[in-house]
Amino acid sequence: MKARGKEQRAKSKGQKIKNKDFILCALCSVLCAFCFGGCGYTIHGKASLPFDSIQIGKIENITVEPKLQDRLHEALTEEFLKQGIAVYPDAGYKLIGTINKFELLILSEKSDVAEEYEVLIKGDFKLIDPSGNIKEFKNIGSPFIVSFSGPGPLDELIASKELASEKAVRDMAMEIVAILMYPVRK
Numbered sequence: 001m002k003a004r005g006k007e008q009r010a011k012s013k014g015q016k017i018k019n020k021d022f023i024l025c026a027l028c029s030v031l032c033a034f035c036f037g038g039c040g041y042t043i044h045g046k047a048s049l050p051f052d053s054i055q056i057g058k059i060e061n062i063t064v065e066p067k068l069q070d071r072l073h074e075a076l077t078e079e080f081l082k083q084g085i086a087v088y089p090d091a092g093y094k095l096i097g098t099i100n101k102f103e104l105l106i107l108s109e110k111s112d113v114a115e116e117y118e119v120l121i122k123g124d125f126k127l128i129d130p131s132g133n134i135k136e137f138k139n140i141g142s143p144f145i146v147s148f149s150g151p152g153p154l155d156e157l158i159a160s161k162e163l164a165s166e167k168a169v170r171d172m173a174m175e176i177v178a179i180l181m182y183p184v185r186k
Contacts, residue, residue, distance in 0.1 A: 050093075050180070050181070051085065051091075051092070051093045052084075052085060052086065053085060053086040053087070053088050053091040053092070053093070054080060054085055054086075054087060054088075054091050054093045054094070054095055054180075055087070055088060055089055055090065055091040055092075055093065055094040055095070056073055056076050056077060056080075056087060056094075056095050057094045057095060057096035057128075058096050059072050059073050059076075059096070059097050059098075059099065060097070060098045060099070061098075061099045062098060062099065062100050063099055063100065063101065063102035064102070065102040065165070068099050068102060068121070068165075068169065069099060071165075071166065071169045072097075072099060072123075072169050072172065072173060075169050075170045075172070075173035076095070076173045076176060076177070078173070079170075079173045079174055079176075079177045080177055083177055083181060085177075085181075092129070092130035093127060093128070093129055093130065094127070094128040095125060095126070095127055095128075095176070095180070096125065096126050096128070097123050097124060097125035097126065097176075098123055098124050098125075099121065099122075099123040100122060100123055100124060101120065101121065101122035101123070101141075102119075102120070102121050102165075103119075103120040103121075104117045104118070104119060104120075104161070105117065105118040105120055106118075107147055113150075114150045115149060115150050116147055116148070116149055116150060117147060117148055117149075117150055117161070117164070118145055118146065118147045119142075119146045119147070119148070119161070119164045119165050119167075119168040120141065120142075120168075121141050121142060121165075121168045121169065121172055122139050122140065122141040123139075123140055123141065123172070124136065124137070124138045124139065124140070125137045125140055125176060127180055137176070137179055137180075140172065140175055140176055140179065141168075141171075141172055141175070142167075142168045142169075142171035142172050142175065143171065143175050144171050146164050146167050146168040146171065147164065148160040148161060148163065148164040
C-alpha cells in the first residue's frame with residue numbers, strides 16, 4: 001500500500017514538472033511574440049512585394065560630376081536583381097529620377113590642408129505604376145557617411161574619390177530599392 005502511494009506521488013510530481021515546463025514554454029513563446037511583434041520588424045516574402053519587375057527609365061544627372069547617371073543605373077539594376085526583382089525595358093512599373101546634388105565636404109583638415117572628405121549625393125525619384133500613378137521620393141541619398149582620406153599624391157586622391165563616389169552611388173541604390181520595396185519607410 002505504501003509503495004502504491006509513493007508511485008502515485010511520484011507520478012503526480014512528474015506531472016507537475018511537465019505542467020510547469022509546458023507553462024514555462026508557453027510563457028516564453030508569448031513573450032517572444034510580444035517582443036518581436038511589437039518592435040516593428042516584419043518578414044516580407046516575395047509575394048508581398050509591390051511588383052516583381054521594374055523598368056529603370058531615364059536617370060538625369062544635373063551635377064558637375066560626370067557619369068553618375070550611368071553608375072546609378074547599373075547599381076540600381078544590380079540591387080533590384082539581388083532582391084529578386086527583374087529589370088525589363090517594358091515592365092509595368094517604371095523608375096525615373098534626377099541626381100541633383102554631388103558634393104565633397106571637408107571632414108577634417110590639418111594646417112589648412114584637407115585630410116578627409118565626405119561624398120554627399122542626393123536625388124529625387126519617381127515610381128510610375130502601370131495605371132500612371134506617380135509616387136515621388138525626394139532627397140534620397142546614401143544613408144551612410146562615405147568618406148575618404150585626402151593627403152598624398154593627386155592621383156591617389158582622385159582614385160580614392162572615385163572609390164568613395166562608387167560606394168555612395170551603391171548605397172543610394174540600396175536606399176532607393178528599400179524605399180520602393182518597403183513602403184512604410186520614409
